Amino acid sequence: MSAGSLAGVFPVLTIGALMCSMPAVTRPTVQFGIRVPRERAGAPVIRRERRAYYWRTAAIGACCTLVAVTTRDYGSWWLSKIILLLELAAGLSCFLVARRKIAAVKNADGWFAGLRQTVVADTSWRTDPPRFPVRWLVPALAVMAATAAVGALRYPGLPAYIVTGSGHRVPKSAVSVLVVAGQLYFTAVYSGLMLIVYRSRPDIDAADPAASTLRYRRFLAATTRALLTMAALADLGLLLIALPDWQVYRLSGIGRALPVLPFAAGVLLLGAVAARTGQGGSRLNGNVRGLALAAGTDRDDDQFWKAGLVYVNRDDPAIVVGARFGVGWTPNFGNPVAWLILAGTVAWWAGLAVIGAAAGM
């Protein structure tokens, strides 16, 4: 197996595994993007649909990985992308099927009828806000500094055109610019997004507000550290891509897959942290004695979630909110600032693609 085909199979396998494990890390009061009262989280329809989803997505992931492995040395680079797209589409269909069935029972039986639906804010979140773990940026910055140092040392001695690992002949400046811009992307964009998340609201469980706020604090701290470590590993992967191009060393065969390893380690780390904490810290233990002051049920907010995945609420000033399926955050598409940030991220990628295309990569 060559480095190129490994890089093609790895995302198919990873996405398949992630898709399959999503319901396990999502909070129990949100099933396939549908808000359910806590006492209904174990309803027969939910148990049945979860089981079906696990089986279906596991089969899809296994089939797609098998196809990716068998066809790895045929076709072009786009074959693995097509397999990935098909896999995502099939996973999404499984999600939508489960969602439709649960929603039907929820609406027919009136699961929220007569319940006191509340939204809870913990003011200590603002008066005693969590601190961004700045020190965890050090590894990423160190890798960037090392990259800059190696680049500066090697650059003057390189020929005007170099042959990259993928066999393209490109100007030496293009490779260097892309590596540095890529590292800047992972470090700056990840930190920037996490800073926005730190200003956003915690996911508070209305039935257990004080304990869920504490759990969210631990979840946020663990996830931020994992993301900043992931940024450092991604930067390291880019450095390992650049080193052969800068003619520091040369690897052949499977050795050329070396840069994939840091990325893979980062994804595994994020997956492990997500599996431990669950969305918003829902899998963590944590109780605060005698603080069930606001016993209520979470508000049924399905109306703001398109297809259970996309949050659009113009009245909500939040830029990002906790994701509805899986672990993480998602933009509020009802807020123009979220669109601006999204456009900025896309523009960055487009800029990199244009540089790459102009250099003939």
Added chain:
Amino acid sequence: MLLSIEPDGPVPIYQQIRDRIVEAIARGRQPAGSALPPIRQLAVDLGINFHTVNKGYDLLRQEGLLRLGRKSGAVVRRDAGSGPPDPAWARDWTGRLQTLLAEAAAQGMPATGIVRECEAAMADFAFPDAAAEAWQGSGSPP
């Protein structure tokens, strides 16, 4: 402090915010000098329009319970320990109490029943002094 509102309930949201904060001050959870989140941040945390929070905070400011500053944010101005209330406020409160009594009388509640309800409500309500003693007995305040 945990601030709980019912967005789809019959009471307007700004009124709920105002009521919950008054209760927190009365029970000693937000003593004089303690900070409340700035308007925009509380709006984000509750997922509501910030004009709604602004309206609730403004009610509290008019009642003399909250001080709103550009830099200092929202700070509780007074609590049960800050001395007797403003005479104008006391007159206003007596007026509202009259309305509340009139509601009970209009619905046919006898005077003895009203007194009994009032006594039960007083016994139920944890006044700050009693609350302070209870906290000292159980450790840290909530």
